[in-house]
Amino acid sequence: MANEPIATIDRNSYEPVYAQLVRILLGQIAAGVFRPGDRLPSEAQLCEQYGVSPMTVRRAVNILTDQGVVIAEQGRGTFVKPLELSTATFDLDGLQQLFREGQSTVKLLEARITTATERTARKLAIAVGDRTVFIRRLIFQGEEPMVLHREYVIYDPTRPLIEAEMEVTALRGLFSGGRGSDLKWGDLTIDATVLTEEEAALLRSEVRTPAFRLEHIFYDFDDRPVSWGWFICSGDRFRFTATIGVPD
């Protein structure tokens, strides 16, 4: 009767019991009731304290575990994890918001068939001289040019990919998951770079402004590259953020 928890489970809530338990435990960790290194109450204790079944407690603890908030050691207990920089994950929400709600417009600067250079051929796993489609787009937010996009797509007359890719909505589809394309997976890398003269002019910025270069290669279900390209984002208009630990 000593450890009566302050928060209780609301059986009439729409929020499932296991989710309530996750929320309660997260709140206690955030409030400092359980600190890094501390042991959480055992699952049996949690069952009794909150009046729920073992499987429900297990589910809640599992969620905390693969959220990286706690670590469970068999035979010893469940412990609150200390801060780890390496758990930080940066996502592309900032970039994605660009393509929401029609606040952005895509202007097609160029789209033509070219022959692959040595570099392009290597990236796309084709032969030098093979034909590719080169696309250049500029993404505006209102009147402001925000992102420049260059992309090489393998030229394949049997596929209607070219026409689809050239549509202004193609980019949006990539971000918000539109049509089920025949792309299986992709590799992304972020590099630090500076704007070239051409890029600075298009983005209405100064030459040599620090910028991000988000490179992407997409593969089809035969694991063959389909497209290679990159986004150029001026560094004074973009940043990536992450939060580690358990904020309020």
Place this chain on the structure above:
Amino acid sequence: MANEPIATIDRNSYEPVYAQLVRILLGQIAAGVFRPGDRLPSEAQLCEQYGVSPMTVRRAVNILTDQGVVIAEQGRGTFVKPLELSTATFDLDGLQQLFREGQSTVKLLEARITTATERTARKLAIAVGDRTVFIRRLIFQGEEPMVLHREYVIYDPTRPLIEAEMEVTALRGLFSGGRGSDLKWGDLTIDATVLTEEEAALLRSEVRTPAFRLEHIFYDFDDRPVSWGWFICSGDRFRFTATIGVPD
């Protein structure tokens, strides 16, 4: 008898049944058996096909769901998600590897007590002129300087934080989760920048080389900032990578 799965559950394996099921389903998605937009077999069908209980199937499907590979719609079915750029998450593994296995050494360049400037005071939520500890470190990989670190820590005589922070192992602790510090959470942002003259000299690189600036603020359990600082990583030695979709 039509849909006998090729892979089966190994009851004698150390790998739990639910994990085996996750691996099997991921493999089938990667192999193109189930393509974006397709409906997975219903949970009841999976139960029968693999001879496992509903709860086990549920657990496997749940894992796929919060891995973002599939999306489950109540009453309709579970569907394979198409590629989404926004699901890409970049982690700091590259940076973390720096601190593994003693391959890196930390050289303390400077550590002295200063008074907060306007900018520092704002970041640390203190008054201008309050005392802080300024730390400058250089992280080497072998003979090569890789990362420059600057940090302002609130000066608090009651806490032995200063001595702890000044140890060369302090950085490693932050990355690999050493001692359970009294830090509750932190904010991280990545900016694009270029090396200043001082930074270029220390990192043995050219001035104005593109670089990443990883800024961090850590808070204690009273939600008050404890330290503010940033890492400078030359762009030709660092990049962030991510993979989306289901590769082999």
Place this chain on the structure above:
DNA sequence: ATTATACACTTATATATGGAAGCTGTCAAG
């Protein structure tokens, strides 16, 4: 023709139960 109901099928949640595996301390035998 339109609307309402019923039914089949789906995922979502929660309970009760049993056992396996790992850690830790105690206690007795050597």
Place this chain on the structure above:
DNA sequence: CTTGACAGCTTCCATATATAAGTGTATAAT
């Protein structure tokens, strides 16, 4: 003092069962 067996705790895994809730279709009533 050391070693080994054992009990009691922990998390981990899997099953069987029941209820709830969303979706779509077929059917019956209006």
